Every structure is written in structure tokens, then in C-alpha cells.
Amino acid sequence: MTPATTRHPVELRYATTSDVDTRPEASRVLLALEGSRGTVGVRGKVREPALFRDALAATLGILASDLRYQGRDRTAYLAYLMKQGKRATAQIWEAQKAFLDASLQTEEQKDTVLDPVLTVDPDQVSLEVFSRDESAYARLAFDSALFEGREAAHGSTFLDVPKDLMAKVDRLRTYVPLSLEAHVALPAQEARAPRNVEVPHAWLRGFLQVQSAATLPASTCTLAPIDLYNLLFALRTRKAKTAPRALRFELIPGAVPRLIIEPWELVLECHASVYTGTVPAVVRTFGRQRLAALARLLPHAQNIRVRLLGPGLPVFWAVDLGQATLTLALTGWTESGWSSAAAFDVLMPRAVPDGLPERLRQRLRTEGPLSFEALAAQAGAPKDAVRAALQLECLRGRLLYDIAQETYRPRELMPTPVDEATLRYGNEREARAHRLLGDGGPGAGEVKVTKVHEVVGEGTRIQGEVVDREAVRSFFPSFTLDLEGRVKEASCGCPHFRRSALREGPCEHMLALRLAQTRQRAEQEALRQTPEGRQRITAETRAYVRREPSGQEQVYRVSLDGKVVAVEWGPRQGASRQQKLWFDTDAEARTAYFSRLESLAAEGYIDAAASMM
Structure with missing residues (x-):
């Protein structure tokens, strides 16, 4: 079973359903929490009802958002054509109806996601949500001072969110006293049947890697x-x-x-x-x-x-x-x-010393939220290793990074840690692409980036050669990244691309080329800061921008290609000028290239090459 189709089973036990009780004299928000994680809950009177209502409604709106393209149901239109005597037979109508029914059933299974995660800490109550289309993650944190007479049982668990909860929260009136009750235990006769959820690893992967980022x-x-x-x-x-x-x-x-x-x-x-x-x-x-x-x-x-x-x-x-x-x-x-x-x-984190993640997590449990500097100061390991260990614990769902306070917090997403190996690759083709790059496992190959061409106004054209030792042949994938980072005009000679092009996703050779190009660019960025590294650069393109007092933006694009240095400059919206300089040796062209970049930086231009990729 490939990583794309693997699912993580979770059993959710709720005693009741989340609801909003609105009365003329007072309102109350009742949040039902999952009960298998022990006693977790919070209650208290809300000091600022308007803030609580708007923030909770906005978070629930992010949870329900789905910006993916929704296909239209053309069954009714085909039935209309049949009545008009057009060429829409009953067989076509029945076939499309059966197809739509199967698609909707598959879509419901694919869209199964985890319920929001509610965490009660001594200093705050937080709610984490992840949209169905994996486009947005939100964490709403209420300070303890927001609740008068706060009573809390600390921990993390899942929150029941019925479809009409957002509409009920939206109807809360801020001039009426408001209280919050989030709890697990209720009388046994009100208990609901357990609900089994199979979360796709692709969704879980995105949820955890947002926090890792x-x-x-x-x-x-x-x-x-x-x-x-x-x-x-x-x-x-x-x-x-x-x-x-x-x-x-x-x-x-x-x-x-x-x-x-x-x-x-x-x-x-x-x-x-x-x-x-x-x-x-x-x-x-x-x-x-x-x-x-x-x-x-x-x-x-x-x-x-x-x-x-x-x-x-x-x-x-x-x-x-x-x-x-x-x-x-x-x-x-x-x-x-x-x-x-x-x-x-x-x-994905790199090498992590044994035992370091557990020591860091135990310290956070004992001392509470801590900054990275505070954790690294007493970790007894280099900062890079500490950062990789914290990143690994975020991928396992045991920690999260609070961006607002710039601290790490303990938070158990699951009763048992998530195996980061299951989240390493999105599908089997991506796993083969990493093997082609030599990231472990059989089937290692060789990936070369042969050409990276910046097409002004269109994007970046990337070409390469992939030696696939399992197939005992070489492939020459290429594709264009447009100005929004999407892929178009891709090509490869492998059987997967010949059969379905990009309809079933990219082949492993395109993925390997894209990964190799990204890694190569990162290495060049690090090497180009040293004289030794600059000597290895024979071809690259950099873009520099500067905004004039009038508001117009001037753009310089400087390219090095062997013995040739090409310069293109002008306003972003307007005609540009071009110049090409030929030199006798690569070293002379390289010296002139970096001298031009340094002079642009001295004149107040900003290196914007990274933002173009």
C-alpha cells in the first residue's frame, strides 16, 4: 500500500455533541471533548464575548474552507437533452449517474480529516484546525485572563464540531453574559457511539509539516x-x-x-x-x-x-x-x-542525536513553554541538532511551536507518537524519486540538472538527465515553473509520462529533477558567499530590484553563462534594455559578474532571485 493511500485509524468517543445555549439572560458555549485521553476541560465566564465569538467563528470558518475545484453535476442537463430528443441516450445518463455516485462516495472517504485539537495549558486554551484542502492551518489561543473564575484540567484532546456549530456561534449576542464549558465526562446514558475515523496520511502529513515549518x-x-x-x-x-x-x-x-x-x-x-x-x-x-x-x-x-x-x-x-x-x-x-x-x-529534519528529542520534550513538560535559545543553552548539543530534534518532535505530533510567543509547547496530537517515516513521502513515486537521488534504499541512480533557463515573464525552464539503474536507461525530464510556482509544459520519456502525462501526477524522474534543482540552488547560495564557492559557479541568473521615490520599480537581471555576462534592466512594467559582454576566460566573466552584483547592492538594489523560484 503506497503512502498516498495509507490511512491512520483513530477512534473518537464523545459523550455528547457541541452546542450553543442562548437565553435572554445568559448564553453558554458547550464544547464536547473526546473522552479517551483522560480528563481534559475548561470552564469559566468570558470577559469579552465579542472577541470570543468573532475569533471562534473565524477559526471554524477556516476549518470548513475548501477552495478546491468542485465539478458540476451534469446529470440534470443530460436528462433535459434526452427530453429534447438530443444525442444523450439513457445509457450515457445512467453511466454518468453511476460515476457521480462512486465519485461522491470516494470523495467523502478522501475528505475524512481529524477533528480540531483543543489543548488546555496553565496560561492559555488553544484550538488547532486544518482546512480540508490543506491550504490553511490556524491556531486560536485564548489567554487564561479572558475567563473569569477559570477551572481547568490540562491536556490535549479532540473537539466535536457539528456542521451547524459555526452558525450557532455566529448568533451569539455580545451584550448577554457568556460562559464556556469544554468537558469530557457526562452521564453514561447520554454517551454517543464511538466514531471511527481513517485519516489519510497525506492530510496528516500536511497538518504536521505546517507546524514543523x-x-x-x-x-x-x-x-x-x-x-x-x-x-x-x-x-x-x-x-x-x-x-x-x-x-x-x-x-x-x-x-x-x-x-x-x-x-x-x-x-x-x-x-x-x-x-x-x-x-x-x-x-x-x-x-x-x-x-x-x-x-x-x-x-x-x-x-x-x-x-x-x-x-x-x-x-x-x-x-x-x-x-x-x-x-x-x-x-x-x-x-x-x-x-x-x-x-x-x-x-524533514536531518540527523538527530539519540535521546535529544526526549530530553527536550521532558524539559518542556517540567518547565513549561520555552524559547529556542533557552532550550539550546542547556541542551548540551549544537544548535542545528537542537533545531532538528524539535522539528522531529513537531512531526511526531508531540510538540508545537507557538509563533505568537516564540516558544515551544508540549502537545500530544495522538495517544501514541506519529511515525515520521510514514509521512516522509507523499506517494510511491516520490519515494522512488528520493531513491534516485541516493537518499537510501535500493535503486539509487544519478540526477543531473543540465539547464536552468529564466524566461522573463513566463517562469523557469528546468532540464536534466536522470540515470535510472532499475530501468537500465537514462531519461531526460524537463518542465517549466510558471510565475506562481505551478508546473506546465512538462515532458519525459518514461512509460508513466507517455501513458498519462501529468493527469496522474508527475513521474519519479521529474520529482527527482525538481528536488535536485532545489538542493543544488541551496548549495550554491551557501557556496557563493565564499571565494572557493564562487569559482564553482559557471552559470546562474540573479534579479535585483529597487523602488524609486516615484514608486516605480527598477529591475536588473544579470546572467552568467560561461564566458558571457548578460544584463537586462528597466522598469518592471515597461520596455527594458539589454547588454551582452563576452570575455576571454570563464574567470574574467565570473569576476565581472560578481562585480556587477556588488555594485548593484551598493546602489540600494535588493537581491530578489530567491523570490522568483
Whole structure:
């Protein structure tokens, strides 16, 4: 059975159903918790009913969101054609009806996901949800000070969410006193029959790797609530019909961040604190329409912190609501962007010393939430090993990283740790792709990236050669990444691609090429900072940008290809100029290439090459 079809069985036992009790004199939110994890619960009077209602409703909205394409049921239309005497026979109608019934049944099984996770800690109560389409993860945390007369039993368990719970929460009136009761134990006669849930490993993999991504180093900037309002207003009043559709961040040390909305190149100057990073950066993010889920929180928002990991990785929006915090993570992987397998590769921890994860987890259990620096100071291991151990525990579902407070917290997602080996690969083809790269197991091959061509205005063309020793032959896969990171114009000579092209997903040779290209790029970024590493670079393209006082953005694209240095410059929206320089040796061309890059950096241009991938 392949990882894509493997399911994780979970038995959920609820004594009752979550509900909202609204009366003229008082309202009460009753949350039913799963009872097999021991005594977990919290109760108390809510001090700010409006904040509690809006934050909980927004979180439940993220849980129910599904932005995947929904096909239309054409059965009624075919029946109409039959009545009109058109060429739609009864056999076609019956066949399509049977197909739709089977598809809906399969879709229901595929969409089975875990219930939200509720965690009660001494300092807060948190709720974690993950959307059905794996596009958004949210963690809502209420401070203990929000509840008057708080009574709590600490721990983690699942929360029952019926379909009408969000509508009932939405009808709460803020002028009526409100109380919360989340509990497990109820009289035996009210107990419900246990519910067996088989969660696809693909869904569980995304849920856990979002939290693993939160542990990675990132660029962080702060926005004001008015900045988020301006962004949402601009997106609501415009509709992009053509690519690219990214939200671009321009981060310059000592200056306030800028938000640029593509494809209109609309610049939004932010009004919060300046960017405190040491290196300027331009980061392109996708999934901006999902930010509409935060609109309801604008009246309560005090500031918004955005954590940017890099291309293809999740983006975290932490909204400070005073006595509550909502952290929204927008994932970088989609069904149409299978190149995100490279992003998952980054999220897997490297070598971890034996016993280190258990020691760190035990310390968090004893001392409570701790920052990475506090954990690394007394871990007795290098910081890279400590970070990898924490990342591994997040993948196992035993820890989570609280972005709002920048601390690690213990949280048991399952009664037993999730085996990270089952989450390593999304499907069997991805596992074979890693074997081709020599990541262990039989069938190791050789993967070469032969050409990476930047096509201005279209994307990046990647070509390579894969030596498949199991097939005893070589393949030459190639594909184009468009400006939104999606794959198009792919080709390969293997039987899988000849049979179904990309309809059943990419072949292992394309995945191996994409992974090899991503790893090669990461190695080049590290090596190009040293003189020895620069001598190994014979071909690459870098893009540098600078925004003029008038608001117009100037773009320089500098390419090195053997003995040739090509320069293209001009405004982003407008005609550009080009220049090519030929040199006698590769060394002379390399020296001129890096001298041009250094001069651009000295003139205030920002290296934006990473954001283009």
C-alpha cells in the first residue's frame, strides 16, 4: 500500500455533541471533548464575548474552507437533452449517474480529516484546525485572563464540531453574559457511539509539516491593522484574470515593509514598525485570497506579525487580539503545484542525536513553554541538532511551536507518537524519486540538472538527465515553473509520462529533477558567499530590484553563462534594455559578474532571485 493511500485509524468517543445555549439572560458555549485521553476541560465566564465569538467563528470558518475545484453535476442537463430528443441516450445518463455516485462516495472517504485539537495549558486554551484542502492551518489561543473564575484540567484532546456549530456561534449576542464549558465526562446514558475515523496520511502529513515549518528560520515583519484592512480591501475590489497573482513583501532594514499586489504592481506602504532584519529581502507569497478569513478580526486586532520562510513554504500570519491570538498559516503546496515536494524535503529534519528529542520534550513538560535559545543553552548539543530534534518532535505530533510567543509547547496530537517515516513521502513515486537521488534504499541512480533557463515573464525552464539503474536507461525530464510556482509544459520519456502525462501526477524522474534543482540552488547560495564557492559557479541568473521615490520599480537581471555576462534592466512594467559582454576566460566573466552584483547592492538594489523560484 503506497503512502498516498495509507490511512491512520483513530477512534473518537464523545459523550455528547457541541452546542450553543442562548437565553435572554445568559448564553453558554458547550464544547464536547473526546473522552479517551483522560480528563481534559475548561470552564469559566468570558470577559469579552465579542472577541470570543468573532475569533471562534473565524477559526471554524477556516476549518470548513475548501477552495478546491468542485465539478458540476451534469446529470440534470443530460436528462433535459434526452427530453429534447438530443444525442444523450439513457445509457450515457445512467453511466454518468453511476460515476457521480462512486465519485461522491470516494470523495467523502478522501475528505475524512481529524477533528480540531483543543489543548488546555496553565496560561492559555488553544484550538488547532486544518482546512480540508490543506491550504490553511490556524491556531486560536485564548489567554487564561479572558475567563473569569477559570477551572481547568490540562491536556490535549479532540473537539466535536457539528456542521451547524459555526452558525450557532455566529448568533451569539455580545451584550448577554457568556460562559464556556469544554468537558469530557457526562452521564453514561447520554454517551454517543464511538466514531471511527481513517485519516489519510497525506492530510496528516500536511497538518504536521505546517507546524514543523514554523520551527525554521524566517524573516519577520510587523503590520498594523490598517495595513491588513488596505490589503483585504484591494483584493476584494479587484480580480486578477492572469498570472502572476502573488503578494510580494519588500523588506529593507530600517524601513517600513511594503506590500506589492500582483499583477497590478499596487504598492501598499505599511504603517507599523520598521523591518529589523539585517539583510534586505523580497519574498513572494501565494494564497492571498485566503486572508479574507481574517477580516472578521480587524476590530479586535492590535498588530499582525508575518513570518516569511521562503518560496514554496508556508507563510504565518499571527494576529494579536489582546487576550487572544490567531495564527494563520497559508501553505505553499497545492494540487496543481506538485513541485512543492521540494518544500516538503526542506521540512524533514536531518540527523538527530539519540535521546535529544526526549530530553527536550521532558524539559518542556517540567518547565513549561520555552524559547529556542533557552532550550539550546542547556541542551548540551549544537544548535542545528537542537533545531532538528524539535522539528522531529513537531512531526511526531508531540510538540508545537507557538509563533505568537516564540516558544515551544508540549502537545500530544495522538495517544501514541506519529511515525515520521510514514509521512516522509507523499506517494510511491516520490519515494522512488528520493531513491534516485541516493537518499537510501535500493535503486539509487544519478540526477543531473543540465539547464536552468529564466524566461522573463513566463517562469523557469528546468532540464536534466536522470540515470535510472532499475530501468537500465537514462531519461531526460524537463518542465517549466510558471510565475506562481505551478508546473506546465512538462515532458519525459518514461512509460508513466507517455501513458498519462501529468493527469496522474508527475513521474519519479521529474520529482527527482525538481528536488535536485532545489538542493543544488541551496548549495550554491551557501557556496557563493565564499571565494572557493564562487569559482564553482559557471552559470546562474540573479534579479535585483529597487523602488524609486516615484514608486516605480527598477529591475536588473544579470546572467552568467560561461564566458558571457548578460544584463537586462528597466522598469518592471515597461520596455527594458539589454547588454551582452563576452570575455576571454570563464574567470574574467565570473569576476565581472560578481562585480556587477556588488555594485548593484551598493546602489540600494535588493537581491530578489530567491523570490522568483
